[in-house]
Amino acid sequence: MSKLMKSLLIWLFLLPIFAITLFPFYVMATTAIRPQTEVFDQSWLPTRFAWENFVEMWTAVGFGRALANSLYISTLATALTLIIAIPAGYALSRYRFAGRTGFRRFLLISQMLSPIVLVLGLFRVLVLLNALNDAHVVALLYAGFNTAFAVWMLESYFSTIPRDLEMASWMEGASGFTTARKVFLPLAMPAICVTALFTFVNSWNEFVLALTLLRSEENYTLPIQILAIVSGRFSVDWHLVMAAALCATLPVAILFAWMQRYMLRGLTAGAVK
Numbered sequence: 001m002s003k004l005m006k007s008l009l010i011w012l013f014l015l016p017i018f019a020i021t022l023f024p025f026y027v028m029a030t031t032a033i034r035p036q037t038e039v040f041d042q043s044w045l046p047t048r049f050a051w052e053n054f055v056e057m058w059t060a061v062g063f064g065r066a067l068a069n070s071l072y073i074s075t076l077a078t079a080l081t082l083i084i085a086i087p088a089g090y091a092l093s094r095y096r097f098a099g100r101t102g103f104r105r106f107l108l109i110s111q112m113l114s115p116i117v118l119v120l121g122l123f124r125v126l127v128l129l130n131a132l133n134d135a136h137v138v139a140l141l142y143a144g145f146n147t148a149f150a151v152w153m154l155e156s157y158f159s160t161i162p163r164d165l166e167m168a169s170w171m172e173g174a175s176g177f178t179t180a181r182k183v184f185l186p187l188a189m190p191a192i193c194v195t196a197l198f199t200f201v202n203s204w205n206e207f208v209l210a211l212t213l214l215r216s217e218e219n220y221t222l223p224i225q226i227l228a229i230v231s232g233r234f235s236v237d238w239h240l241v242m243a244a245a246l247c248a249t250l251p252v253a254i255l256f257a258w259m260q261r262y263m264l265r266g267l268t269a270g271a272v273k
Helices: 003-032 050-062 063-094 100-110 115-128 135-158 163-171 178-203 208-213 223-230 238-258 261-270
Strands: none
Touching: 003 238, 050 063, 050 115, 050 238, 063 100, 063 135, 063 178, 063 223, 063 238, 100 135, 115 135, 115 178, 135 178, 135 208, 163 178, 178 238, 223 238
């Protein structure tokens, strides 16, 4: 079988998967640019592109404020997670100490706990501490829930980096900190980028904790702000909801596209040692 025929067969197999995956995004995009009177039409394309939906959504829904809140909380949570996970992953991959195996198992088991299970307990604790409706507290909680995954992922990648590179740097007179900064971290950058990306996306899309802990509209993140367009209304402006959902999806899609090469390297690293 020729190479061209193999490629055609592969694409024929992948096309239904692409269609199923992209269909919800197609519906979201076409609804976002439809005039309000055509939202429930069964046509595949609108009669005109209603770009004013995005202007109305931005001003009427408070999308800009929610976007800024989501960016701040997600970025802060990602930074806090990496600050903890990078040293922890390095220690697990390079040192042998009592309780190391138990700690690795604890990290794995902790991934089975959903934030929904803990949300009521966290709510009561934060009420006692008078820490509700605080974006910094939400970012700290996001970092806590993502740290175990980040440590597990980084430790697996760090173990694939040869120790000989660090030993050669030490023999040249470099300190441990200099070796980590100039030798180890550049080699580990693909895994760090992938871990940061997953942490950012998890924080960006998180809904339950934000809905429970953020009480004022000034602190709402994007998922909560989009929910506010739908809940408590007799009629839903679906063109505005879909416009907001489309704009909320774009930053993550752009981030994925920009970091694609790091993702491929980071996700496949460690498969062969």
